Amino acid sequence: MNPLTSPLLTDLYQLTMLQAYFAHGMLDTAVFELFVRKLPDNRNFLMAAGLEQALEFLEGLHFDEEEIAWLEQSGLFRADFLDRLSKLRFTGEVHAMPEGTVFFPNEPIVRVVAPMPEAQLVESRLLNLVHFETVVASKAARSVLVAPGKLLVDFGLRRAHAGEAGLLAARASYIAGFSGTATVLAAPLFDIPIFGTMAHSFVQAHDDETAAFERFAQACPASTVFLIDTYDNEAAARKVVALAPRLKEAGIATRGVRLDSGDLGALSRSVRRILDEGSLQQATIFASGNLDEYRLRDLLASGSPIDGFGVGTSLVTSSDAPFLDAVYKLQEYAGAPRRKRSTGKATWPGRKQVHRSFRESGTLDHDVVALESEDLPGAGLLQPVMLSGKRVAPAPDTHSIRAGAARNLAALPPSLRGLEQPAEPYRVDISPSLRELAAQIDRKTGKP
C-alpha cells in the first residue's frame, strides 16, 4: 500500500459511515465545503494552496485488491459493502478558489458536490492536503511581504513534519513568493528552483577552513557560497577574501558567504566591510539560522546588508500557528440545505460563492459570502475545476500559480500587509439571503 495514495489514509469513521450510507441507500447528492472558521492571532489573511494535490487524489481514488483484502480480514465490514467500495471512484464536481488566492474566515475555498459516499470519504485526505499547504503558504506570504526583492529560500526539510510535509512546504512557499527551496525533489516534481550552500560538517571535515572552501569551489564551481560561521565569521570572511583571487585565476567566481549563527545584523555589516575592502563587492551575504518573518523585518529595518535568507523550521512547521481551524462540512444533502449548530461551531448552510469587491486602485475592499444562486457584483472566487471526477483543465504550472499569488498579495490593503494585527479585520459580509436561509433552517428544526 502506497502510504500517500492509499484510500486507507483516512479516518475509520469515514468507512463505517459509508457502510451505513450504502446500507440505507443514502446515495443522493451531498455538498461539502472546506473553509477556515477563524484566523490565528498572527495571521491577517490566509492564502489557499494544496488544490492540485487534492485534485490528483480525487482523480486517482480507488481501493485496490490488497486494500479490500485487508478491510475484509479486519472483520469490521460487510462483504456487500466491500464489493461496493471496490467499485467506488470519485465522480463528483469540485469548485475552488485558485491556489494563491487570499481568503478569510467562513469563505469556502473548495466545494465538493458528489454522491454522499464519495463526498464523505474524501474528507480526511482532502483536508490533510489543503490545510497543510494553506498553513505554509499563509506563513510564507508574511516573509515575502516584509522582504521584497530578497532571495528567500525554504530550508525546512529536516524539521518538516515528515517527508510529504517537507516536499509540499517547498511547493506552498514557492507559490507564496519564495524564490525556491533546498529540497531537491521539489525540482523534478514541481519545477521549483533549488538552492544550496554547504554544511558545517564539510568545513569540519577539513583541518583547514580555507582548504575546505577551495576544495568545495573546485568541485562545485557554480555553488560558491561559503559557510563562514563554523569557527569565527570575520576570520573566515578574510579567508574568503584571500582565496578569491586564486579561485578567479581558475575561472571560479566567489558568489558569496552564508552566516548561520550569532548576531546576524552586526555580522552582516562587519562581513560586508571585509568583503568590500577585499574587492568582493559583488559577493552576496546570505543569512540563515532560526529565522522567521519577524527577524527578517527587524534585520532589514536596521539596514543589515543581507541579500538573501534561508528560512527553515519556522516556515515549514508554521511554528507560531501550526494549524488552522479548517473544516469540511456538509451544507446540503438531497437538495435540502443543512446546518450544524454545535456550540461555537455553527455553519452557514447551502452552496455558497464568495464575491470580492476591489477599490479603484485595485486593492481589496470587501468580500461577500452568498448563496451560489444569488446574482451579486464582484467576481465569484470559486471556479469549476472538476466535473464528473475529471479536471476541467490541465493542472496549471507552479509558476503561473505563483504569479497569481503575487497579484493577490499586491492587492492587499496596507492594513493587512504588516505583521501586526490590523485595527479592523478585513470586511467579510454574509449576504441577507444566506442569513435568511440559516434562520429558516433553525425555525424548521426548532432551535434558535
Added chain:
Amino acid sequence: MNPLTSPLLTDLYQLTMLQAYFAHGMLDTAVFELFVRKLPDNRNFLMAAGLEQALEFLEGLHFDEEEIAWLEQSGLFRADFLDRLSKLRFTGEVHAMPEGTVFFPNEPIVRVVAPMPEAQLVESRLLNLVHFETVVASKAARSVLVAPGKLLVDFGLRRAHAGEAGLLAARASYIAGFSGTATVLAAPLFDIPIFGTMAHSFVQAHDDETAAFERFAQACPASTVFLIDTYDNEAAARKVVALAPRLKEAGIATRGVRLDSGDLGALSRSVRRILDEGSLQQATIFASGNLDEYRLRDLLASGSPIDGFGVGTSLVTSSDAPFLDAVYKLQEYAGAPRRKRSTGKATWPGRKQVHRSFRESGTLDHDVVALESEDLPGAGLLQPVMLSGKRVAPAPDTHSIRAGAARNLAALPPSLRGLEQPAEPYRVDISPSLRELAAQIDRKTGKP
C-alpha cells in the same frame, strides 16, 4: 519518483558536498550524531521515536535511473560523480537508543558511522523522520501521563502536516501510550488498533437525529458510539436512551456517546446522569474537540465522568512545541574528533555513549554523556542496530516498542511527570574526559 523513498528528498547541499567529497577522495569514516540541543519550554523530557523508519530508509537508499537522469539534465553535477552516486548504498553502522526511550538535551539518540559521503547524504531524511516522530511521541507522553487508564485515541490525520505526518503521528503516539488511532492505514502498516465513531455530516444528512443513530447502529452494530452534539447534547442523549431498548431487541449494544463541543465537563456530568437514569450505566462517554493534555488534566481533576478522549490537532502538530532543536552533527572524521564552535551551537566532539543511573526504586536518577571508550557505571543507552548497512535484528513490533516506552514513563521521577516545569531540570553530566577532549580540540584550533 516515489516522494517518500526517493534519495532526492534531501537538501541540495548534500549532493554538492558529496560531489566535493568524491572529487577530493574524502571517503574516510565519519561519525555523525543526532541529538536535541535544548528542551522546549513545555517539555520536561523527550521520547525517542522514528528509528524504524530511519533504518528502513538507510537499508533502501539508492538512486534509480530516473533520478540519475534527472540529476544529469539539471546540469549541476559531473558525470563521474553521478556514476559514483548511482552505485552508492548505505554500508555503515548505526547505534541508537531504542524507540520509546526517554532522553534529554545533548544526549545522542542516533549515531551513524560510515564513509563520509554516505553519512553526509542521509542527514536530511534521517532528521526529517526521527525529529518528527520524536516531537509527537514527546507530546503524546504528556497526555498519557495525565490520563492514566483512559482510552486515548489519535484523531489528528486531517490537520497533520500532510500524509506521512498523519500516518507517523499515529505510530509515535501509540508508542508513547495512546490506545490507538482513527487513521485506518496505521493498522495494516503498523498493527495499531483503530477507533472511530461518526461525523456530524452523518447526523445532518438525516432529518431526524434518532433515525441517524438507529441507521448507523443497524449498519455498523459494533460501532455504536453516537455523536450527540450536532444540535443539543442533552436532547440527543435522551434520544439515545429511548433508542437503546429497540437496539437491544435487535441484539445491538449501545456502547456510548461522543461529546465534541461546548463545556465538556458540565456536559459529561449531565449526559452521564441521563444515561444512568436511562439504564445505560455501561455506556461510555468519549470526548473530543480541541483537546490537549492541559484540558485532559483539568477535566479529570474536576471529576468529569469521561472514559476516553480523542486528541487531534494539538497532538499531531505538537502545537505548543511544533519542533525540537534537533541536529545531526559531525563528531569525528578520519579518526580525529571534530567540534563546531558557532555561537550558541557548539557541540561535544567524539563518539559518545549515554549512561543512565537509577535509584533503588527504579526511578531515573541522572545521566552521564561520556566518550564511547569510557568505562562507566550504568547501562549504555545507545545500542548497535545496524552493521554494514543491514539491521542487526528484525524490526521490533510496535507493541513491544510501546511496552518499552511504558517502562520508561514508569521510571520518570515525579518532578518530570507533570505538565509544569520542574524546579530543577533532570541532571545530565558531561564526563570529565569528554570535557577534556573538547578543550584539547579548542587549544589545537586556537580558540577558547
